[in-house]
Amino acid sequence: MHSKLPRSFYERDDVVQISRDLIGKFLCTNFDGIQTVGMIVETEAYNGRTDRACHAFPDVRTPRTETLYGPPGQAYVYLCYGIHHLFNVVTNSEGLADAILIRAVEPKAGLEKMLERRNRNKVDTTISNGPGKLSQALGIKTDHDKTDLWGNEIWIEDGNIEVDENQIISSTRIGVDYAGQDANLPWRFLLKNSKWISKKA
DNA sequence: CCTACGATCTGCT
DNA sequence: GCAGATCGTAGGG
Numbered sequence A: 001m002h003s004k005l006p007r008s009f010y011e012r013d014d015v016v017q018i019s020r021d022l023i024g025k026f027l028c029t030n031f032d033g034i035q036t037v038g039m040i041v042e043t044e045a046y047n048g049r050t051d052r053a054c055h056a057f058p059d060v061r062t063p064r065t066e067t068l069y070g071p072p073g074q075a076y077v078y079l080c081y082g083i084h085h086l087f088n089v090v091t092n093s094e095g096l097a098d099a100i101l102i103r104a105v106e107p108k109a110g111l112e113k114m115l116e117r118r119n120r121n122k123v124d125t126t127i128s129n130g131p132g133k134l135s136q137a138l139g140i141k142t143d144h145d146k147t148d149l150w151g152n153e154i155w156i157e158d159g160n161i162e163v164d165e166n167q168i169i170s171s172t173r174i175g176v177d178y179a180g181q182d183a184n185l186p187w188r189f190l191l192k193n194s195k196w197i198s199k200k201a
Numbered sequence B: 001c002c003t004a005c006g007a008t009c010t011g012c013t
Numbered sequence C: 001g002c003a004g005a006t007c008g009t010a011g012g013g
Helices: A015-022 A111-118 A131-138 A177-184
Strands: A026-031 A034-046 A075-080 A084-091 A098-109 A154-158 A168-171 A188-191
Touching: A015 A034, A015 A084, A015 A098, A015 A188, A026 A098, A026 A131, A034 A111, A034 A131, A075 A131, A084 A131, A098 A111, A098 A131, A111 A131
Parallel strands: none
Antiparallel strands: A026 A034, A026 A154, A034 A098, A034 A188, A075 A084, A084 A098, A168 A188
16 A cells, blocks of 8 residues: 655654655656656755755745745755756754755656656656756646645655665765755765666765 | 856757 | 756845
C-alpha cells in the first residue's frame, strides 16, 4: 500500500533527519488528471535559524520567505535564475523556517508526460537529475507555492522502499558558496549508487 | 526608483 | 569547460 506521508512526518524539528527520511519516498503530482511520480534520490536540508544558506536566515521575513514560516507540509517553490522553479518541503512548526530542497528523482510513472514537459523524446538521467529539471518534469511551478502536500495536486508517498541508513551518502550542498562556513555542512543526502542524482558526492 | 545577483540548465567550443 | 539566458527578490538611495 502506498500512502501519503502524514502531517506528523513534516512536523518534526530535525530538518536534517527528515531530509534523510525523504530518500526513497515518492514525489507525486497530478495536474489535469495526469499523474507523474519520481522517487526522491537527492535532498538538501536548510535550517532557518542557524544556517546562512537558508533564504530566511537569520530571521528574514519577506513576501517570499513567508512560506517558509508557514505551516509544515507545504510546498515552497521559488524562481531561481529567472528560469528554474525549485521545489522544497517546509518542515518543523509554523514560525520556524526550515525546508528541504528536492534535488533529483528517479522517474517512476507518467514518463510520457515528463518527456513532453521537458521537451525530450527519450528518457535518460537528464530528465530529472537536478532541482530545476525535476520540477519541470513533474509540472511544478511557482504557482504551486504554499500548496498543501496532502491534497490532490502534489504529495509525497511512502512507496515502501526499504532504504538502509548505510545506503544514504552525505556531502556538502550545491551552489551555496555564499554561505561561508555553512557551505561546509554535510546536509546534502544521496541514495548510494543511484544514477539519477545531479552530481556525484 | 535602481541595481545586483541567484539553492540552475543548456548549448556551444 | 564556459557563457548566456532571464526575472523575481532584496537591499540600498
